[in-house]
Amino acid sequence: MPELVRSDIDVTDPSAVRAVLATGDIVDIVEMVDLMWYRLPGDYSVELLAALRRFSEDELLSRPRLAVAGMYAHQICFGESDATMQALLEKLVVLGSQYRAVLATTEDLYEVIASGAAAIIIPRLRGRLSESKEVGDFVASRIERMSSSGALGWGNESSRYRPGSVDVQRGLTATLMGDFRTAVRLYTRAYAQAGPPPFEHFAGANAASNLAMLAAIQGQHRLAAEWIKKSTSTADVPQPIEYLIGVGRLIATAMVAIDLLDQAAATKALQLVGAASTGIELWPFVASTHAAFHLAFGTPHRGLVLLEEAAFAHGHDLWSSTIADGILRRAHLDLLIAVGEGHRVVSALKDVPVPLRLRVPLATAYLSAGRYSRALRIAADGLRRMTLSGRDAADLRVISAVAQVALGRTDAARSSYQMLVESGVFDHRVDLIARLPQQDGERLIEALGIQSSSHVRLRFASAPVTLVELTGKESEVLSALARGHTPMQIAANTNTSLNTVRTHVKGIYRKLGASSRAEALAIAASQELITSCV
Template sequence: MGTAGLESIAALIRRAWFGLTPHEAVAVHEVLARATDAEVLADPSLIYGRIIGHYLAVRADLGGDQHGPLMASAGLVEYCLNAVTTSHDIDEVIGYGTILIVGTRIRGDLAEADRLGELVQRRVREVQDRAARLPDQDEVLRPGQLEMQRGLTLTLMGDLGAAMRCYDQAWSSRGESPYRHFAGANAAANAAMLAAFEGHYELAETWLARVGEYRDRVLWSSHLTYLGEYLARALLAADRLDPEAASAACRDAGDGSQAVELWPFVAAAGCAVDLAFADPFRAYERLRSAAFAHGHELAHSTAAGGLLQRAYLDCLIAMGDGARVLQLVGQGDPPPRTLVPIVRVHLLSGSNEVAARVAIRAVR
């Protein structure tokens, strides 16, 4: 493969990244399909180019399905780990490091993805120290990308406070649109989502105003970038008892059965919307369908800090099956997020003293 051709493709990816057009993606795919694996692996921009180019040229009809690109990252974990520990270029460390984090996460090892995120962050600081200069976001190719991915890992682990710190860092170091803002916009959208799920509606509105600065909702990467925004809007609309706005936001977010990393939040938000408008059986079926699509067991789910189990218990209560709730959480140490529905069951059954004890524990 000619060096000049690969250099031009790498330059295009560095410039456009998530703003790559379908026409450009076809050209990228055709060029990189002729390149050797060694040539592509030598530059993280070319790795992104091969993944994105193949996705848009071959799999674009899959819509919001992100499974293919994510699985491609999973196959590169060992190579990228070595590249992160040996490279002395800050953009290479961040580029390979991001693929490393995403690939490990999609393998299902969130704790290891978090550990590797810390490793990549240390390597970035080492490279900066070796260059004897302070971080300069104007010289970083993808500002905020590493912090955003670390935040997403923590989000899926259920450590929402730490995730918010990462999202805030990603937003603070965001680049300018139309091409360098994606990580910052993604972080703002996810921060709005977490604030809404935790009931901090004014904070969610603040983050929504920030992400509202960007208007690029028609790019191929829009669902990937702004999914958190759609979920936040769905939850806020449900709180306002605005069924039209809630339904529209849920349509933008998609079905919880889609192959997206935030699927537990998609499923839980859809469930919350249905419960807000007194449709518990639809909420229950929506939640079960999403869990089935991902091979996930709801009754004792620990996903995202018990988010799905809480939604499941809320559905059972709404359908009048409080006994099943107490049966599910009667053994072991239930996640703090599930203590609220437990209190509700005790209140509904007239066990006020028990409800008070559980409520005190929940506050603590």
């Protein structure tokens, strides 16, 4: 049975709210959580925590929306790393299946919406994204069946329904899973469902903020600007909650500034965003934006250290990362190329299907190594994909133009470049040419007669890359040499003539620029062509 609630609590009166928190029972406080949403932990975090201490752990954990409100209040007062909050979160995770059982049987729409949003959040906070999605889909279907229209409007105390809250949480789960199209659809719906301040606008503000972030990350600058404006115009968010709701907008602002090479504006925005090593759920986007900053402004070594620090703080493997459509892995590979370790990028992506998001760093690695034909093939293949983001498409067109110039195909290069000019991308991406290797950037500018303008800033940040590519037989012989085998042993073990093995060894030495076995093995190890040597 749904809990009976009072109808005489004036949640717009701070003294009335504090009075209920000081003396009210748990039903009164659940009532205020339902009505006030983020404003209760945001404006009354100290008082809310004091009130919750009057109740047993079982009473709190049996009301997930109250427990989550307490978690937000605790985070505001003590930080996300506080041991008490971590213990509460662990218990919420354990009880998640019980919450889902309640959602399946209750006929209380308030409970389905408020506790449903909490049930979506809880597994996500522990990285269980598939579980979070399943819960979100279930909650959405329950809401659709229980509500007359399948979508909840606002007005007449509808803040209890937290308009847009379920969709914005489902959108965040889709965002972290890398399903950006679904995320955009859910955020857009959440924004449309949201109502006016002081209690019904939180999901709309959050949705607009995250839409701005996704648009900026994908290179949709006009849309990013529109959603930044909409997010900023949504007023009356409690200051302690403002960061939680608006960090997506800050990330978008930073990315827009980075693309314009506006270091001052980017620095200011990233100072507000904060470090990616904190407990914020959007930390992969925070980390990738910091990486983009250090790439654009010539400090990739620092960017690599910070990215690895963030990954370590979250127990995350950068090499195999797929979170948020591989955004962290992409940032990692971009930074490796910038510090001259593009051979590690090629090694990591060799002989495996290359995700669409990683076509740019792979093509860039070959471009930086002077392998223009290979870079052009990768760029051309990527540009044929219909799902390519605007950002990646612009990057691949520049790579294509550079490679075509180097291969003597000036007319084709001019066509690629002209498509970028006509699209207006240089109005927002003044970094495109600036990040090229110096020789390639200068050659492109000279060959195409590009005039000095706001979109050509000759920073030329990318470092040259040395790539060594061996044939299959050469790789086999090199691995045997690393295991301590002599050419004669290799010939016997592979049923190959000694002269053939010696020919392979000479080819290996030539490609590595080595004059001895020891030198060849040392260079091969540094190029990650072998995993160990003796």
